[in-house]
Amino acid sequence: METRRAFERLPHLLLTAMRRPRVGVMIARGDLAVEVGYQRLAEVQEETLWLCEAAHLPVIWATQVLDQMSKSGLPSRAEISDAAMGERAECVMLNKGPHIDDAVEVLDDILTRMADHHYKKTALLSQLHSWYRDPATADVP
Structure with missing residues (x-):
């Protein structure tokens, strides 16, 4: 995962990926930092880790x-x-x-x-603030 668009669509991507027997998610943090900005990088990384854990998909911590x-x-x-x-x-x-x-x-x-x-330590999961919006319900208030 290296783009803002991938993060925005992460729930859908994970659901699709879970159909495969061997799949994981690499957080390409250098590229992701450029896309989402350094201010949000830690938050995006954390939310990605939570979502991948919930999906039972392994994560590769990458970039420098x-x-x-x-x-x-x-x-x-x-x-x-x-x-x-x-x-x-x-x-x-x-x-x-x-x-x-x-x-x-x-x-x-x-x-x-x-x-x-x-x-x-048990992480207390706060509300996720994913940028993903389902295109089917994007116009629904």
Whole structure:
């Protein structure tokens, strides 16, 4: 998922995808940030995770996870927090770089630690604010 339009239609896309035996959703967060703006990116990511969880579809957390680390060997603080959020997905995608082995080890450590904490907390799901509007009822007030 990399466009605002995909997010707007996510419920319909998930219902269609659920007809297939092997399917998942990749959140292409770099492209998505350009489409929805940085102000809404975290909210859109969260709603996507909720909807995919409800649909029992796996999520790939993608786009620049530990990117600086894989290239330079040192992660930024923001990358560590971002990688920790990847625990909510079933898969985390890393970009290649000369320090990719170190990035994989750090990611594994972060995700293992986060998994130990995640079960203790129950997310209180707020009302979803999806931009999706069913074309069949778009004109209905």
